[in-house]
Amino acid sequence: MTNTQTLAPAQQLAGTNTVHFPNESAAYRKARNALLVEEIELRRHIERVASQRRALPPGGEIPRDFEFVF
Numbered sequence: 908m909t910n911t912q913t914l915a916p917a918q919q920l921a922g923t924n925t926v927h928f929p930n931e932s933a934a935y936r937k938a939r940n941a942l943l944v945e946e947i948e949l950r951r952h953i954e955r956v957a958s959q960r961r962a963l964p965p966g967g968e969i970p971r972d973f974e975f976v977f
Contacts, residue, residue, distance in 0.1 A: 917947035 921943040
């Protein structure tokens, strides 16, 4: 499964964030945007791994006498 969609860099997306808290410091905003970049990259990584999982070939056959034991 190939993704032909080009994603904007996480740093660029974080730079477009216009949500600010009242009286927030410049240090807080810088740290919050750095965290936002990490969150965007994490989500993208999770999506890549999920795509790889979906692309796996079928696993082994389940035995007919298989049952869940609680």
